[in-house]
Amino acid sequence: MTQILTTRMEAHPSDSHTLGRYEDTGGYAVLRTALAGMQPDAIVAEVKASNLRGRGGANFPCGVKWGFLAPSRPRYLVINGDESEPGTFKDRQLLERDPHQLIEGIILSAYALGVHHAFIYIRGEYPRPARRVQRAVEEAYGAGYLGRDILGSGFDLEVTVHLGAGAYICGEETALLNSLEGRRGEPRIKPPFPAVEGLYAKPTIVNNVETISNIPWIVGNGGAAYDAIGPEGSRGTRMFSLSGHVNQPGNYEVVMGMTWRDFIYGYGGGIRHGNALKAWIPGGASAPWFVEEHLDTPLTIDDVAKNRSMLGSGAVVVMDETTCMVKAALRVVRFFAHESCGQCTPCREGATWLQQVLTRIEAGAGRDIDLDLLLDISDNISPGLAWPPAMTTICPLGPSAVSPITSIATYFKDEVAAHVHGGGCPLG
């Protein structure tokens, strides 16, 4: 079983986050070699060759994004550790348990990109991860891996750890940049993309924590070695956060390509109390749900997309037969209604309306037209209810609120109708 990201924390649970353990297990050796003998372009070439795709939700090829970086200077690298998509807790583990792996990835990436100041944006509700990362950054400065003239190479890099303050939308990369500039976390209209005009209107690369945690391995072993792991389009390993009604919830680093059945029943140990599986969210709260007929679909970025959903942030939330689908949909919609930044009317009003209509259905006060009404509101947020979603909003948060609606409309129409006609939930 191939493991890249979680080897150290599994072997050394008591101190995998310390500099001593990191160095003892080969840490910062790749950096030494790279700074001594690799040109920045050679690192970019390895990352391109690896076919590593971003792990923050959009699955965009990392090397391709790096290739868009505009030539002007200064340039910035921003690590997205805002992790707030319900169901997702993988970056928390990487931050807490192996912060030096991330920091080495940051230094290698910054060297490759000509960046001299990098930021790690960590959500405000993650003080322990932030403390661990801050301490690791201080250790790295002390050991000469950060600061001026790193390891005698002439390369300088500063790293600042920044805490968010409770806003999911700041995970969206341009909202994150606004937040880091000391503004309200409202997404920007794109283009310009951050690679051209990002932080302080300078060229900026934003990458997820997990994405950059892979960089030391890729530079150390070569892009081709990474590209040899897993199926085409879903190379390498990937962290999945498994939660809900499974026997063994947790983060699992897996090679993609297995079936959902193998993942949920194998890694997850099956459904609690031997109950039947009803539905699962395959890639974070933004993703349309899967049901039993998808159990033999391969767990890859492209196979999930072909089935009108997404692997997104890698969060798998499993619901058993006792779960009320209206209640579950409402809980997800409530999240997006609450987290809408309010800039775009279809998102701000639409998500709130969806919440209100679902609330009355759940309370047994629904009307016959309510499912059509939900779909009509959804269509205003995401015209045509296509997949991938068409947008009337600056960012994809609005369309995310639509995913639970289309999910229950597709698979659980009868259950919605039973709420309307039976004065509440048929499951009691």
Place this chain on the structure above:
Amino acid sequence: MTWDRRTEDRAAAIVGRYPEKRSAVMPLLYLAMAEDGYLSEDGMRRVAQLTGLSNAQVQGVASFYTMYKRDGVGEYLVSVCTSISCMLLGGDDVLDAVAAETGVADGETGEDGLFSVEHGECIGACGGAPALQVNYELIEGVTPDHGRALCRWLAENRPAVVRGDDLQERFGGRRSFDWGPVEAGGATGAVPAFGPLGTAGEGS
């Protein structure tokens, strides 16, 4: 208005961490909260002075983020996750238990100022659901009984520093993953415990 010498020094150090001082608004707002126990008008004015922004700009930022509490907040802010994964495993019951034990409803602060209670959205602990935080220190695998016992314990012991490890040990259950070694630090108020802010109680 200025803060005392120590806080001003800390503020200067925070501003120094960024290429442009405007970027220091968010950490400075936390600093202001730590100073007064909530985000006061005076605190926001000082942040505006330090970052070269108008008071209105600073208020605009402060009002955008849920963790900046402009109304008073209790000594212990209990945030119970009721997002999807926690809801599936009984997070709503934990919230009810916490509200009943403290006598403080969701979204409120008790009259004696001891507890604030709020439902939260996903706090990245879904593998250990249901989960809650006290002053943003995490406890995973919480039952309604444990939620009640936790609040009783806080009321009786009034710890000045809330240590997540300690509370997890006493009142938590299943964790999302192995947390590693116990940490000395913890939260000194309803602000995330983080070294550069000076809010991490001793040892971190």
